[in-house]
Amino acid sequence: MICxxxxxxxxxxxxxxxxxxxxxxxxxxxVSIPPGEIVTLMGPSGSGKSTILAxxxxxxxRQFEVLGGIRLAGTDLAVLRPEDxxxxxxFQEALLFPHLNVGENLAFGLPPGISRNERRQRVEAALADxxxxxxxDRDPATxxxxxxxxxxxxxxxxxxxxxxxxxxxxxxLDAALRDKIRQFVFDHARKxxxxxxxxxxxxxxxxxxxxPIVEVEVAGQASQQS
Amino acid sequence: xxxLPVAPWATLAIFxxxxxxxxxxxxxxxxxxxxxLGGTEASLEPWMRLFDYxxxxxxxxxxxxxxxxxxxxxFGLAVGFAAAWRGTRVFQGLQRxxxxxxxxxxxxxxxxxxxxxxxxGWLLRAGSPWATGFDRPPDWATAPDxxxxxxxxxxxxxxxxxxxLMTVAALNQVREREIVTTARTLGYGPATAWLxxxxxxxxxxxxxxxxxxxxxxxxxxxxxxVLAPATNPPLGVLILRWFNDPDLGYQFVAAAGAVxxxxxxxxxxxxxxxGERLVGSLGRRWASAGDRAxxxxxxxxxxxxxxxxxxxxxxxxxxxxxxxxxARQWRFPDALPGEWSLMNWMRxxxxxxxxxxxxxxxxxxxxxxxxxxxxxxxEHEKRDGLKPTARxxxxxxxxLLVPQVAFLFGAQVLLVAAGIDGGWTALIWAHLLFVxxxxxxxxxxxxxxxxxxxxxxxxxxxxxxxxxxxxxxVPLLLRPILVAFAVGFAVSVSQYLPTVFAGGGRLETLxxxxxxxxxxxxxxxxxxxVFAQSAxxxxxxxxxxxxxxxxxxxxxxLRGLT
Numbered sequence: 001m002i003c004x005x006x007x008x009x010x011x012x013x014x015x016x017x018x019x020x021x022x023x024x025x026x027x028x029x030x031v032s033i034p035p036g037e038i039v040t041l042m043g044p045s046g047s048g049k050s051t052i053l054a055x056x057x058x059x060x061x062r063q064f065e066v067l068g069g070i071r072l073a074g075t076d077l078a079v080l081r082p083e084d085x086x087x088x089x090x091f092q093e094a095l096l097f098p099h100l101n102v103g104e105n106l107a108f109g110l111p112p113g114i115s116r117n118e119r120r121q122r123v124e125a126a127l128a129d130x131x132x133x134x135x136x137d138r139d140p141a142t143x144x145x146x147x148x149x150x151x152x153x154x155x156x157x158x159x160x161x162x163x164x165x166x167x168x169x170x171x172x173l174d175a176a177l178r179d180k181i182r183q184f185v186f187d188h189a190r191k192x193x194x195x196x197x198x199x200x201x202x203x204x205x206x207x208x209x210x211x212p213i214v215e216v217e218v219a220g221q222a223s224q225q226s
Numbered sequence: 227x228x229x230l231p232v233a234p235w236a237t238l239a240i241f242x243x244x245x246x247x248x249x250x251x252x253x254x255x256x257x258x259x260x261x262x263l264g265g266t267e268a269s270l271e272p273w274m275r276l277f278d279y280x281x282x283x284x285x286x287x288x289x290x291x292x293x294x295x296x297x298x299x300x301f302g303l304a305v306g307f308a309a310a311w312r313g314t315r316v317f318q319g320l321q322r323x324x325x326x327x328x329x330x331x332x333x334x335x336x337x338x339x340x341x342x343x344x345x346x347g348w349l350l351r352a353g354s355p356w357a358t359g360f361d362r363p364p365d366w367a368t369a370p371d372x373x374x375x376x377x378x379x380x381x382x383x384x385x386x387x388x389x390x391l392m393t394v395a396a397l398n399q400v401r402e403r404e405i406v407t408t409a410r411t412l413g414y415g416p417a418t419a420w421l422x423x424x425x426x427x428x429x430x431x432x433x434x435x436x437x438x439x440x441x442x443x444x445x446x447x448x449x450x451x452v453l454a455p456a457t458n459p460p461l462g463v464l465i466l467r468w469f470n471d472p473d474l475g476y477q478f479v480a481a482a483g484a485v486x487x488x489x490x491x492x493x494x495x496x497x498x499x500x501g502e503r504l505v506g507s508l509g510r511r512w513a514s515a516g517d518r519a520x521x522x523x524x525x526x527x528x529x530x531x532x533x534x535x536x537x538x539x540x541x542x543x544x545x546x547x548x549x550x551x552x553a554r555q556w557r558f559p560d561a562l563p564g565e566w567s568l569m570n571w572m573r574x575x576x577x578x579x580x581x582x583x584x585x586x587x588x589x590x591x592x593x594x595x596x597x598x599x600x601x602x603x604x605e606h607e608k609r610d611g612l613k614p615t616a617r618x619x620x621x622x623x624x625x626l627l628v629p630q631v632a633f634l635f636g637a638q639v640l641l642v643a644a645g646i647d648g649g650w651t652a653l654i655w656a657h658l659l660f661v662x663x664x665x666x667x668x669x670x671x672x673x674x675x676x677x678x679x680x681x682x683x684x685x686x687x688x689x690x691x692x693x694x695x696x697x698x699x700v701p702l703l704l705r706p707i708l709v710a711f712a713v714g715f716a717v718s719v720s721q722y723l724p725t726v727f728a729g730g731g732r733l734e735t736l737x738x739x740x741x742x743x744x745x746x747x748x749x750x751x752x753x754x755x756v757f758a759q760s761a762x763x764x765x766x767x768x769x770x771x772x773x774x775x776x777x778x779x780x781x782x783x784l785r786g787l788t
Contacts, residue, residue, distance in 0.1 A: 059407045082410040083419075083518065089411045095404055099426035100513055107514035108422075109412050114516060159412040 008035035009073020011056075011163045011195035016068035018051050018060075025051050028068070031214055033163075033195035038186060040198045040206040043216030049199040053165045056197070057089055058082035072163055072195075088161030088194075090169040090185070094148035096140035102151055103127070103136030109158035126154040130184075146177045153185055157192060164189050166198040170205055182208050230609070233602035240599070241625055241659050244637055249488070249628070251636020255481035260639075263474055272478035276486065279479065284458030289490060292374040292460060293444030296381035297498075301436055303382070303536070304389035306529035308397070309420035310522070312406075320533060321394065324387045327540045329712075329763035331720030333737050334756045336380045336452040337744055338543025341550065341752075343369040343376055346558050348546040354559035363558055370453050374460075377453040381446065383540045385439045386533065389432070395671065396431035400424065415519030417526060422513040426506070433502075434619065438626040440498055441491045445629030448722035448737070452744045461487050462631050466726075469635065481635060488632040495627070544760055550753030570750045577751075578736075582758055585719055585735040588650075589762070592657040593714030596665040600710065603666070604673040605695060608681070614674070622663050630660075634727040641728065648730025656728035657718045665714040672706035702784070704777065708770035716763030736762075 011033040018026040025048030033039045041049050054060040056070055059082055070077045077085050096105045106123045114122070127133055130150040140148065149169065156164070169185065170178045186209060189196040198209050206213045254260065258269035276282060311317040327335075342348050346363035354360040369376045402424050409419035447462040454460055465487060468480035550556070551570055553563035571578070607614065634656070641647035680702060684694045700707065725738045740755035778784040 054407075057407065057411050059403075059410065081415075082407070083413050083415055085411075086413070087411055089408070091404060091408070093404075095401075095408045097405070097423050097426075097513075099423075100510060104510060104514035107516070108409075110514075110516050111413070112516035112518055116515075119514075119516070156412065161411075165411075 008162060008193040008195065009075075010034045010071075011197065012069075012071045013052070013056075014069040014071070016052065016055070016070065017066070018048060018055060019065045020063060025064075026216070029214075029216070030068075031197070033197060035193045035195050036190050038189060038196040038198055038209040038211040040200060040209050040211060040213045041216055042200060042203070042206050042213055044201055047216045049216055050167055053089065053167050053197070053199055056085075056163075056165060057087055058085055086160070086162040087165060088156035088159060088163070089165040089167060090149075090152055090156060091167045092169060092172050094140075094152035096143075096148055096151055096155070098139075098141060100140075101136065102132065102138045102140055102143065105140060105151060106136075106155050106158055109155040111160060122158065126158055127151075130154045145173050146181055149173065149181050150184060153188060157188060161194065164192075164194040164196040166196065166200075168200050168202075168205075171200070171202060178204075179208065186210070230602055230606040233599060233606050237599045237603055237662070238621065240655075241662055242621065244640075244655070244659065245624055245628060245633050247640055248633030248635070248637035251639040252481050252484040252488075252632055253636070255478050255639075256485040258478065260477065260481070263477055265478065272482035275479045276482040279464075281458055282464070285461045285464050286486075286490065288374055288454065288458050289444055289460040289462070289487075290494070292378050292381070292454070293440060293494060296378045296385060296443040297436065297440040299378070299382050299532070300385035300389050300439060303386045303529055303532045304393050305421075305425060305432075306417075306525045307390065307533050308393045309425070310417040310526035310529050312397075312402070312416075312420060316530070320537075321390075323537055324390060324533070326764065326767075327383065327537070328387045328391060329716040329767055330384075330540070330544065330760045331716075331737055331763070332380075332384050332446070333448045333452065333720065333722055333741050334547070334759045335383050335540060335543055336449040337740055337752055337756050338547045339376060339380045339383070339539060340369050340452055340744065341749060342539065342543045342546050343379075345369075348542065348561075351559045352561050361559060370455050372455045372457075374454055377450060377455075377460075379536075379539060380449050380453050381443050383536045383543075384449075385443065386536055389435060389439060390533075392432055392435040393428065396428040397424070399431060400427045413518050415522035417522040418517070418519050421521065421525070422509070426509065426513075429502075434623050437495050437498065438623060440494055441627045441629060444491050444494050445487050445631060447631060448741050451741055461490065462629070465631050465635070466723075484629075484632045484635045487629045491627070491629050491632075544756070547753040547756040547760075550749045551757050553750060553753075570754060574751060574754060578754060578758060581734060581736045581739050581755070582762070584733055585737070585759075585762065588653055588657055588725075588733075588735065589715040589718035589766075592654050592661045592718045593665065593711050595654070595658055596662040596714045597669075597707065597711050599662060600666040600669050601673075601707070604670060605699070608673075609691060614670070622666055625659050626663055630723045634723055638727045647728065648732040650733070652728040652730075653725065653733050656724035657721050660721060660724060661714040661717045664717045665710045668713045669703075669706055669710040672703060676702060705770070705774040705784075708773055709767070712763070712766035712770040715766045719759060719762050 013029055013031045016026055016029040017024070029052065031039055041052065043049050051060065051064065055066055056077065058077070058080065060066065072085070072087070077087070096102070097108065100108065103123050106126055107119050110119055110122060123136065127136060130153070132147060132151060135143070135147070140151065143151065166185065170182055173181055182205065198205060200206060255265060256272050258265045258267055258271060307317070307320065311320070340347075345366045345368055347369065350358065350360065350363070405423045405427070406416065406419050409423050410416065414422065445462050446460070447466055450460045450463050454463060461483065465480050465483040468476040468483060549563065552566050552568060554565040554567035554569065556563035606612075637656070638647065641652050646652045676699065680698055681694055684698045685691070689697065719735070720737060722737050722741055725733070725735050729738070736755050736759040740752055740759060743752050743755070774784070
């Protein structure tokens, strides 16, 4: 209901190398993520994991030198502006906009050209889906950590992305909450048929994602396991 | 350092008491009370004379129209440029190009624009006769023009850089990059993302600077004397005319005018505040209505064209003045002088040295006092573990929000009563009033964000707090301290009205002399004054950059530290 009436395509990273000056952050990384699958990039901090995500989003600083391709459903992403890529991302923090209420934050994700009435209905449905019923008028600052994380996911999904990137989105959550939110995010990503790339240094995240795991070394070499 | 605990109070006393006393000194005569001139009874006569004055309504309208337009354009350009170009090379380039404009006195820009845009100005010379066909200046009223357009442009040239740099400073306080990235991955164009998500977060920090710009634009006098139309000039010019009127009865009208000016500014700020709320609530609707990039192109184009034009106006004005100062003969429509010479400088050397000496002396002393007070307040705050409050910031902004003419008028009455008007003490104090807030604002961020652990480490090594201050804090903050000093010096150099009031005609600076010559036609002398007036602050900033660079030439860590 929330997204993806069109068929989803595969997210492909093909021979990606990222350098800054002499330093190689990522070397020759190739990953292919079919719709509905969650691939985990594992590695310690400083291994260039977030650099890869920034490159897929199109927000990588220009001083980085990038070789190799990224394609989504066969389309080369590198030539598109970030806002045209249809790649959703969740960060460590929910980054709900503090000047908007919860409902407005979700509506922020909705595409243009939808009547006001329908916008409200779709936001309410998404809130209900995330067990946030009746919280539309709340200040995001008053939500719990888990509620914020779910609201952020809903905002991302309402924008109808074609792929989902997860930048350690669970690392700030309490241990008790973490598993529940993880399942919530993964379930939604699969249900929406999104090719999903998870970046983490927590092996528990990787295990519960249930997909292939790619280890990234500090030096930047990657080796695929399964 | 027993001075520290009293420093905040001394600082407040220096600039709040005189403002209050000055306002009282305008209010009482406005309602008929000024015993020195025989006014001993309360009356509304000054107000009736004010309202009956032919042209009062026109002047009031001119103030409101130019003040609001200039502020709105400056704010729009500064914010639009940050929204559309943040993170690009264009942005970095402009940041470097625009900063020097900030240190140029308002009067210098105004005079430069007068001679750039006048019918006989540089712009028309450059296009004549090949494009325009003119071989003599046309009979146009372009600068000053009857609608105050050039006056507004001059204000925009000066205020946009200020608001732009305030915006950049405010951006460091929010997680702009992540916020914009989030919005862009949701499909938003960069400028739309910035306006919808970043602007609401930085605006609270821009509010006071914007109010200061509005208050200034609604009540400015020096720029208006040079560029505003002579019929229906902004209110401030009328007040100054009445104040200088040989008929002392006009003192009462001037006082009523000063109070009216205060009311105009207060109403203006209230109106802007109401506008903020309206735009804020409309903006929230717009934010969640889904529109992704409708504004991106217009904002990018408008802000780039606008800032480009204003930069060329600013740079062209100053360059034109510099050329005039070295022109021996410059006939219309030649694009450049036919004969160059440094004769002007030599012939007028004595005048320039005299005026420059006063300017530099007042600048150095007032910036020095302001620096000592600001550092003492900040150091006291640090040692006592005090937290700065929003209210304290408002206090600091008071001299920038209350129109100068409203309290300088009353303060002048007090200075005369104390017998110190027209002397150095009065002049330095009057400058200090405006220098201090800028010095404090410029220094407070670096001072407060200095890593507390350096101090703690030194204290734990057994140094007394005063040694820690001299041996750790001052060296680490040398660069921002010198920059704050340069800011203070630049502010002092640019002061017009405080110099006129406190100098009592006996002490003249480059700025007052240049403005008073604006009506005449001696472009060579005005060119020299404008050049000197712009060069002095520039030199101060150059030194502020060079001294730490030399002192820390072998300290890579200090180059990026502050």
